[in-house]
Amino acid sequence: MPKALSRLLIGALVGLVVLGVIVFFVGNAWFGLPVGAQGPEQPIAFPHTVHAGSVESGGLGLDCTFCHRNVDKGAAATVPSVQQCMFCHSKVTGEGSTSPTALAEITKLRTAAEQGEPISWVRVHRLPDHVQFVHDVHIRYLMESPDVIVNSTPAIRQDGTVDAAQTCSTCHGQVATMAKVKQVRALKMGDCVDCHRANNAPTDCAACHY
Amino acid sequence: MVSTPRERKWQMVVDVDRCTGCQACVVACQAENNIPFNSESHFKQGRTFSWIRIERYWEGEFPDVKARFLPFLCQHCDNAPCEPVCPVFATYHNNEGLNVQVYNRCVGTRFCQNNCPYHARFFNYWEPVWPVQMRNSLNPDVTVRGRGIMEKCTFCVQRIRRAELDAKRQEREVRDGDFQPACAQACPTSALVFGDVKDPQSRIHEGLANKRRFRLREELGTEPNVVYLSKVDSEAKEAAGHA
Numbered sequence: 001m002p003k004a005l006s007r008l009l010i011g012a013l014v015g016l017v018v019l020g021v022i023v024f025f026v027g028n029a030w031f032g033l034p035v036g037a038q039g040p041e042q043p044i045a046f047p048h049t050v051h052a053g054s055v056e057s058g059g060l061g062l063d064c065t066f067c068h069r070n071v072d073k074g075a076a077a078t079v080p081s082v083q084q085c086m087f088c089h090s091k092v093t094g095e096g097s098t099s100p101t102a103l104a105e106i107t108k109l110r111t112a113a114e115q116g117e118p119i120s121w122v123r124v125h126r127l128p129d130h131v132q133f134v135h136d137v138h139i140r141y142l143m144e145s146p147d148v149i150v151n152s153t154p155a156i157r158q159d160g161t162v163d164a165a166q167t168c169s170t171c172h173g174q175v176a177t178m179a180k181v182k183q184v185r186a187l188k189m190g191d192c193v194d195c196h197r198a199n200n201a202p203t204d205c206a207a208c209h210y
Numbered sequence: 211m212v213s214t215p216r217e218r219k220w221q222m223v224v225d226v227d228r229c230t231g232c233q234a235c236v237v238a239c240q241a242e243n244n245i246p247f248n249s250e251s252h253f254k255q256g257r258t259f260s261w262i263r264i265e266r267y268w269e270g271e272f273p274d275v276k277a278r279f280l281p282f283l284c285q286h287c288d289n290a291p292c293e294p295v296c297p298v299f300a301t302y303h304n305n306e307g308l309n310v311q312v313y314n315r316c317v318g319t320r321f322c323q324n325n326c327p328y329h330a331r332f333f334n335y336w337e338p339v340w341p342v343q344m345r346n347s348l349n350p351d352v353t354v355r356g357r358g359i360m361e362k363c364t365f366c367v368q369r370i371r372r373a374e375l376d377a378k379r380q381e382r383e384v385r386d387g388d389f390q391p392a393c394a395q396a397c398p399t400s401a402l403v404f405g406d407v408k409d410p411q412s413r414i415h416e417g418l419a420n421k422r423r424f425r426l427r428e429e430l431g432t433e434p435n436v437v438y439l440s441k442v443d444s445e446a447k448e449a450a451g452h453a
Binding site: 140204205 | 302304305306308310312313314315351352353354364367368371375378379
């Protein structure tokens, strides 16, 4: 094979590989979940399955709003403070639990409470700074329009509305079945706008960006 | 179905006769909108930020000279010269009469700044920096603008949105007086009045009906949404022989 031709072939091959890598990364960024959304390791292995999981599946069946108290009242969902955890965990120490990790993990929490230290939870769902998202208005809308709720079958009340805690799965997925919380929806602008268009919500830029 | 709110058009009336040039509006605006500090070197380079500023000028000849003040902010023109020149549609007019700047769309061409006859737009030449003590003092409702994008007065759109949300939570419409932009709230002489002209109850109509009304550089046809009321000065009129 002449030298020039083999050089050309090698060049083309390298070019193809580089192009492939670029296409992969751009495609991944475009269609995939944001970087770091695949369920980070938390300082305490908090099991949503135990707290929010249904009673039939061995959980406590707590509503999301039981701990994320501000979610239907204001912009931020709020992660409960250590004090709030201690409402129960001052009594629930994990001793005698069937789970092998419960005692160790709950002890981490109780130690933090004793020392008055907060717990540095790793944030899972993060919108960019230039987006202003308000939880309660979205929840209120979904409570009145249960047919928009996805990822779960909400328990519809007599008057056709649902409880606030039934709406969360639309964006957050079935958190109650996640041992480690991860992001299930892309939550990129296209995602927001699709839903806003479908539900006749404002699509003015200044509705969210200011 | 999301209830569509009543049609709105926000305007501001600036009574120049009431303005004492105290700069309270300027300070309030800087604090509300996460505007970085203007240092001496920024001034020397002509790269300062002030979404609202007090223009001072002199009237009359020495020794009968008088200081005049004119609060200057984005005029939110109906026919805004900044909007058609943006190549990426980062600035546009929304259905509430606001001239909106979308920070995440802006690529920093500065065409809009070039085309603004009021010098109301400001470019971020640097990443904004605040003293460490102010780390927790920024307004969480306002985006911190990074380097390389334009910014300008928003008529405190974050307060409009907040008032709308509060009204929605209480299941009512936004009423006049539910909120004010930071500058109007800070003004000790109430020289700045903000309101919705589509709301017949709004206090803004009092100012709009005033005979002293004028708009800045009206000859350009920009149709500003900020209306000024001219200075009342009987002495000056007497001196000029108008009595």
